[in-house]
Amino acid sequence: MRARRGLSHTHVGSLHAPDAELALHNARDLYTRRQEGVSIWVVPAGAITASSPDEKDAFFDPAADKVYRHPTFYEVPDGVAHL
C-alpha cells in the first residue's frame, strides 16, 4: 500500500484470494476503508522468498561491528545546510 504520492509502498497485511484480480478487490475492501492509500500492490505469498530466522546471525550480525560503513567520519563544515 502507498499512503500518498511520493511515498514507498509498505506492507499492510495478508489476505485470501483465488487470483490476483480478486486479491486486489479484497485488499481494497480490507485495507483502504479509511483512505489509507492511493495505490495497492498484491503479491502471491508463493512469490515471496524470505530470509529465515535461523539465518539471522549469519545474515545480519556481520554488519554489527563495521561502523566504518556509516558515514559518520566526515567532518561537516559549519554553515552547511541540508545535511
Add this chain to the structure above:
Amino acid sequence: MTGPFDFALRLGDDALIAAQRLGEWATRAPEMEEDIALANIALDQLGAARLLLTYAGELEGAGRDEDALAYLRDDREFRNCLLVELPNGDFAVTMAKLFFLSAYQLPLYTALAGCADERLAAIGAKARKESAYHLDHASLWVRRLGDGTEESHRRMQAAVDQVWPYTHELFTGDPAAPVDQATLRADFDTVVSAVLDEATLTRPADGWAPAGGRDGVHTEQLSYLLAEMQVLHRAHPGAKW
C-alpha cells in the same frame, strides 16, 4: 406521474432496501474478505439512501426526515423496485441481484450527475463512483461463477434466470422524472450482455415482467424485511447508540 419527491423516494428506497438485504450477509459470507466487501457495498447503498431520503423529506416539506421515511412507513408506502427486496437466496442469487442493480444504478447516477437539480446531481456524482465498483465486483463474481465449475455455472445460470424478470421494472418510462429510467435500458443491456457472454451464461428470454414496487405493491418479502429493519426504532423512537 412523478414529481421530484417521488423520484428521490424511489431511488432512496432502492438503495435502502438493497443495503438492508446486503447487510444480512454480515458474518455469513463465504469468506471473510467477501464478508467485508458486501458490508462495504451495503454501507455505500445506505449512504446514498440517507442522502436521497433526507432530500425527499425536504422536497415533501411535511417535516419528515430520513429516519421518519425509513422507519415509520409501511410496505405500501415504499417505492423500491421488487428486485432489491427479493430474498438473498444463495451467493449466486445475491450476485445476480447486485449485478443487475448496479448495472442499472451506474448509468442512472451518471445521468443524475448531469441533471438540472443540483442536490440530485451532487448525489449522483458521489454515488456513481461507488456504483462503478459495485458493478465491477458483481461482474467479477458472475464471470467467475458462470465460467467456473459445472456446479457454479448451473447455480449462476439459475440465479440469472430467477432474477431476470425483475429487471424490467427498473426501466419503466417516466418522461417527467429528472432522469427517465427508460433511457437507461441501452446501457444496461450492453453491460449485461457483455458480462453474461464472458461468463458463458445465457441471457434469459424476456417475458414475465413483475412490477408494482413503484406503486407500493410489493412481494410479501418486504414486510418481513421492514419488520426487522424498523422494530428497534418503533419500539424505542429516536434511539441512538
